[in-house]
Amino acid sequence: MDTPDDLRYSSDHEWVRVEGGTARMGITDYAQDALGDVVFVQLPSAGAAVTAGSSISEVESTKSVSEVYAPVTGTVVEVNDELADQPQHLNEDPYGDGWICVIELADRGEVDRLLDAEGYRKLVDD
Amino acid sequence: MFELSSPGRRSWSFRSTDLPEWDAAELVPAGHLADEPVPLPELSERDLVAHHTRLTHRQYSVDLGAYPLGSCTMKYNPKLADAAAAMPGLASVHPMAPAQLTQGWLELLVELGLALGEVTGMDAVTLQPPAGAAGELTGLLIMRAHHAAERPDRPPTKVVIPDSAHGTNPASVTLAGYSVVTVPSDDRGCVDVAALRAVLDDDVAGIMLTNPNTLGLFEEDIAEIAGAVHDVGGLLYYDGANLNAILGVTRPGDMGFDIVHLNLHKTFAVPHGGGGPGAGPVAVTERLARYLPGPVPVRDADGSYRWTTPSRSIGRVHGWHGNALALARAYAYVLASGGDGLRRVAEAAVLNANWLRQRLRDHYDVPFDRPCMHEFVVSAAGLRRRHGVKAIDVAKRLLDEGFHAPTVAFPLIVEEALMIEPTETESPQTLAALGEALVRIAAEAPSEDPGAPRNTPVGRVDEVRAARRLIPTYDARPRA
Numbered sequence: 001m002d003t004p005d006d007l008r009y010s011s012d013h014e015w016v017r018v019e020g021g022t023a024r025m026g027i028t029d030y031a032q033d034a035l036g037d038v039v040f041v042q043l044p045s046a047g048a049a050v051t052a053g054s055s056i057s058e059v060e061s062t063k064s065v066s067e068v069y070a071p072v073t074g075t076v077v078e079v080n081d082e083l084a085d086q087p088q089h090l091n092e093d094p095y096g097d098g099w100i101c102v103i104e105l106a107d108r109g110e111v112d113r114l115l116d117a118e119g120y121r122k123l124v125d126d
Numbered sequence: 127m128f129e130l131s132s133p134g135r136r137s138w139s140f141r142s143t144d145l146p147e148w149d150a151a152e153l154v155p156a157g158h159l160a161d162e163p164v165p166l167p168e169l170s171e172r173d174l175v176a177h178h179t180r181l182t183h184r185q186y187s188v189d190l191g192a193y194p195l196g197s198c199t200m201k202y203n204p205k206l207a208d209a210a211a212a213m214p215g216l217a218s219v220h221p222m223a224p225a226q227l228t229q230g231w232l233e234l235l236v237e238l239g240l241a242l243g244e245v246t247g248m249d250a251v252t253l254q255p256p257a258g259a260a261g262e263l264t265g266l267l268i269m270r271a272h273h274a275a276e277r278p279d280r281p282p283t284k285v286v287i288p289d290s291a292h293g294t295n296p297a298s299v300t301l302a303g304y305s306v307v308t309v310p311s312d313d314r315g316c317v318d319v320a321a322l323r324a325v326l327d328d329d330v331a332g333i334m335l336t337n338p339n340t341l342g343l344f345e346e347d348i349a350e351i352a353g354a355v356h357d358v359g360g361l362l363y364y365d366g367a368n369l370n371a372i373l374g375v376t377r378p379g380d381m382g383f384d385i386v387h388l389n390l391h392k393t394f395a396v397p398h399g400g401g402g403p404g405a406g407p408v409a410v411t412e413r414l415a416r417y418l419p420g421p422v423p424v425r426d427a428d429g430s431y432r433w434t435t436p437s438r439s440i441g442r443v444h445g446w447h448g449n450a451l452a453l454a455r456a457y458a459y460v461l462a463s464g465g466d467g468l469r470r471v472a473e474a475a476v477l478n479a480n481w482l483r484q485r486l487r488d489h490y491d492v493p494f495d496r497p498c499m500h501e502f503v504v505s506a507a508g509l510r511r512r513h514g515v516k517a518i519d520v521a522k523r524l525l526d527e528g529f530h531a532p533t534v535a536f537p538l539i540v541e542e543a544l545m546i547e548p549t550e551t552e553s554p555q556t557l558a559a560l561g562e563a564l565v566r567i568a569a570e571a572p573s574e575d576p577g578a579p580r581n582t583p584v585g586r587v588d589e590v591r592a593a594r595r596l597i598p599t600y601d602a603r604p605r606a
Contacts (some may be wrong), residue, residue, distance in 0.1 A: 034541070039593035062589050063535035087594060 001124065002029040004095055006056065008111050008118035010082040012053075012072040015095060018111055019102070023072055026099040028091060030124050035061040037091040044101050048076045052110065057100055059090065068100065072110050078102035131167035141461055184532055185588040186585040188398075190553050192560050194482075196501045196533035196545025197292065197340055199370045199392035201475075203455075207395040210458035211451045221446035225432050232423040235447070238457040239407075239423070244466065246386045247379020248409035252418045255446040255463040256518045258367060260293040261387030261406030262334075265421060266302035268385060268410060269332050269361050271417040274325040275438065279508070282360070288317050289535045290341055292367055295334045304331055306537060311539055323354055332361035337381065338499035340537040342479060348484040352382025361385060361414075369393045370549070371476060371500035374469025384411050396452045397461035405452040419443045419560070447571035474550035475500040478557055481546050485561035487569040489552045493540050501547035502538050510542050520567050522586060527563035527577035582603040 013031035015109075017024045031060045032038065038062040050056050051111040057068035080103045083089060089097040106109070114122065151159060169177070187193075193200035202257045211217065219228055239251035247513055255261040266285070273281040285299045286307045296306045307599065309323050317337065333355050345351065362384040364378040370393045385601045388395045391404035398404060404511040419442055420435030463471065476499050483502040487495065490504035506517040521531035521544070533545035548557055577586055 036535075037590040039590060060593075062593060064538055 001033070001121075002095070002126075003117045003121050005117045007095065007112035008049060008071075008116060009123075010069065011116055011123060012069045012071070014069060014071045015061060016071050016111060016114060018105075019116065021108070022077060022102050022104050023111060024099050024102045025071055026094055028120070029094050032091050032094045032098070035059060035066060035090075037061055038041045039088045041087045041100070042086070043079050043081065044076050045077050046058075046076055046101075050074060050076060050103060055066075059087075070103065071114060072103055072105055074106045075104040076101050079102045127167040127169060127174070127177060130169055130173055133168060135168045135170050135173070137169060137171040154414060158399070167403035175399060179247045186525075186582075191529060191555050192548065193530040194532045194546045194548050194560065195530060196342075196547040197367060197536070198398070198533065199367075199389070199390075199547060199549060200530070201370070201549035202551040203395040203397055204459065204462070206462055207455035207458045208474060211454040216454050217451060221450070222537060228359065229369055229431050231450070232433075233425075234454060234457050235450075236425050238436060238453055238460065241457070241460045242388055243405055243409055243452040244465075245369075245373060245377065246364075246388065247377030247383075247500075248386055250415035250418060250422075251321035251407055251409045252422060252443075253405070253407045253453050254355070254419045254442065254444040255406040255408055256444050256449050257391070257404040258365075258387060258389045259404045261389075261408045261441060262298035262363075262365065263301055264406075264408045264440070264443045265363050265385040265387055266298055266304065268408070268414055268417045268445075270302060270334045271440050272302075272361065272414055272437060273331055273359075277359070282329045283361075284330050286322065286325060286330055286333040286355075286360075288335065288339065289539050290315070290339050292336065292340060292365060293536075299334070307567060309338075311341075311475070314496075315339070315343045316347065318347050319347050319350055319354070322351060325341060326354055326358045326360070330355070330358055330360045332384075332432055334361055334363040334365055335383075337369050337378070338368050338501075340368075341494055341503050342368075342371075342498035342547075343494060343538070343546075344499055348381045362591070366466055367392060368500060371472055371577045374465060374473040375472050379411065384414060385409075390452055390456040394454045394456035403449040403452055405456065407448075407453075423447075434587075471550050472500070475548075478548040478550060478552060479546070480553075482546060482557055482561055485557075486546075486564055489565045500549075501545060503537065503543050503545045506539050507543040509568060509571045513574060515571040515574045517544050517575070520544060520564070521576070523567045523570075523575070523578045524563060526581045527567070528559055528581075529563060571600065 009028060010072055015028050038059055038061050040108045042058040044056040052070055052073045054070055055067040059066050059068055080099050094119045132412050181578060188200050206215050220232060222386050225232060235253055239253060242251050243249060250531040251304045262515065283305060285304045286309055287295050289308050302509060309322045309325060310318050335345060337348055339345055355362055361384040362382055364383040366386055366388040369388055386405050386409045391398040396405055416436045416438045417440055418436045420439040421433035422436065423431055424434050425431050442573050479498050479500050479502055483498055486504055491508045493505055495504060506520050517534040521534045524531050534543065536543055536545055579585060
C-alpha cells in the first residue's frame with residue numbers, strides 16, 4: 001500500500017497535495033484497491049464552490065459506485081478531464097495521473113487538520 | 127438472428143384471401159411512414175426454433191441446478207404453479223373484461239391478498255406493482271401520502287436506511303423525493319441502535335429495513351427500533367426481499383412494520399431473473415389502506431366481487447391489474463403449500479444456509495460468525511491477501527464446478543463479499559457438493575486459474591472493458 005509522506009489525507013480516503021494557495025486531490029491507493037477496476041469517474045465542474053466533507057465526484061467500479069468527498073473547502077479551479085476517457089488512471093497512478101481536481105483553498109490552515117501519512121496508515125491498518 | 131438472416135425468408139406466409147388489400151400509405155399519415163423497411167432479421171420458423179433451442183442448451187437455470195445467488199432467492203419453482211397459471215380460464219381472459227364476467231379472477235386476487243396479509247401481518251394489499259423496486263416506490267409514495275395528510279404544514283423529508291441495505295432502497299427513496307440518511311451497522315452486523323436514535327427527529331418520514339438483513343442476520347432489536355421510529359412519527363418499511371427466511375415463523379406486522387412489499391418472484395414460485403415478469407405486492411396496516419393504488423378487488427356481503435378505488439389512493443402504479451398470471455402462480459403455490467408448508471419453507475431455507483455456513487467457516491473468512499437465517503456472507507479477503515484470489519475469482523471458478531455463482535461484492539460493508547443463499551429446494555446431496563466445491567476452490571487458491579471459467583459456453587468476459595467501452599446496440603458493434 002503506497003502512502004506518500006509528503007501528502008495529507010482525509011479519513012474518507014482522499015489525498016491532498018498543497019501547491020501554493022491551491023490543493024490538488026485524488027483518491028488514495030488504498031481506496032482504488034478497495035474499489036477495484038474503475039470504469040467511470042463523474043468529475044466536478046471547474047468554478048464550483050465545495051465544502052469539506054461534501055460530495056464532489058462519483059467513482060464507479062465493476063463492484064460499486066462510491067462518492068468522493070472534498071477534503072478541503074474552496075473553489076474548484078482545475079479538473080482532470082482525461083479521466084473521462086482514461087478512468088483507469090485512478091487505479092494505475094492514484095497520486096499522479098489519477099488526480100481528480102485542484103481546489104483553491106479558502107483556509108490554508110484547513111490542510112493542517114487533515115491526517116499526515118503516518119496517521120492515515122494507522123487509520124487504514126485499523 | 128441477424129447473422130442467420132436470409133433475404134426473403136419467412137416464418138409465416140398468409141394465405142391469399144378475398145379481403146381487399148390496402149396500401150399502407152393510404153392508412154398512415156405520411157409523416158409517420160418510414161422511408162425504408164425496418165431491417166429485421168428474416169428467418170424461417172425452423173431456423174428460429176433451432177437458434178433458440180441451441181441457446182437454451184447453453185443456459186444455466188434454477189431448473190438445472192443450485193443457484194445460490196444471495197438475496198435473490200433463486201429457488202426452484204414448482205411446475206404446479208405454471209400449470210395453474212396456464213389454465214385457459216385464467217390465461218385467456220382479457221383485462222378489460224367486466225367484473226361480472228371475471229368473478230373467478232377477482233376471487234383469486236382477493237384470496238391471494240388475504241393470504242399475503244396473513245403471511246405479513248398486514249391488513250390491506252395492492253397486487254399491482256410489477257416487481258420489488260416498484261413495490262418499494264409504491265410503499266414510499268404511500269408513506270408520503272400519509273405524512274402529507276397527517277402533517278400538511280411540514281411533512282418530513284428524510285428516510286433512514288442501514289448501510290447494509292439493498293441498493294434499490296436508496297434509489298427508491300430518492301425517486302420518491304426523499305433524501306437518504308444512512309445508519310451504520312454495529313459489530314454484530316445489525317443496525318446500530320444508538321446511531322439510529324441520533325439521527326431520528328420529526329423530519330424523518332420512516333426507515334427501510336429488511337429483516338433478516340442482507341448479512342442474513344435477524345435484527346434482534348427490531349422492537350426497540352420500531353418504537354424509536356414511531357415515537358418521532360415515522361413509519362417502518364419492510365423490504366420483503368428476504369421474506370423466505372421468516373414465512374410462517376414471524377411476521378413484519380408483529381415486528382411493528384407499517385408497510386411491506388413482497389417479491390412473489392422470490393418467495394412464491396414466480397419465475398425470476400430474465401424469466402419474469404415478477405410481482406411486488408405491497409401490504410399495509412389499516413390506517414394506510416386508504417392510500418393504496420387502485421383499483422383493488424373487494425368482496426361484497428352477498429359474496430360477489432367488484433373493483434373499487436381506495437378513498438385517498440395514490441393512483442395506479444401499473445397498467446391493468448398488475449402481472450396477473452404471476453399472481454395466479456403465487457396463489458397456486460400458497461394453496462399447494464398451506465400454512466404449515468410455508469413454515470417448512472422457511473425452516474428448511476434457514477437450516478440449509480446454516481449447514482453450508484458451518485461447512486465453509488474454516489475455509490473462508492466469516493465476518494459475522496453466528497447462526498444465520500436464510501443466507502450468509504463469507505469473505506475472500508484472506509484469500510486475496512495471501513494468494514491474490516478475489517471473490518469474483520471464486521465465483522468464476524464455481525461456474526466450472528457446475529453451479530451458479532453466489533452474489534459477490536455485496537453487501538458493501540464486507541470486503542470481498544460472497545453472499546450465499548442455498549434456498550430450501552436444494553437436497554442435502556446438492557448442498558454437500560456445493561460446499562465441497564467451494565472448499566476445494568479455497569484450497570486451490572495458491573494455484574488459482576485466472577482464466578476460469580473454462581467449461582462454460584462463454585469464458586471469462588472482460589467486465590472492465592465492457593463497462594469502460596459500453597456498446598449497447600447491435601449497430602455499434604465493431605465490424606471485422
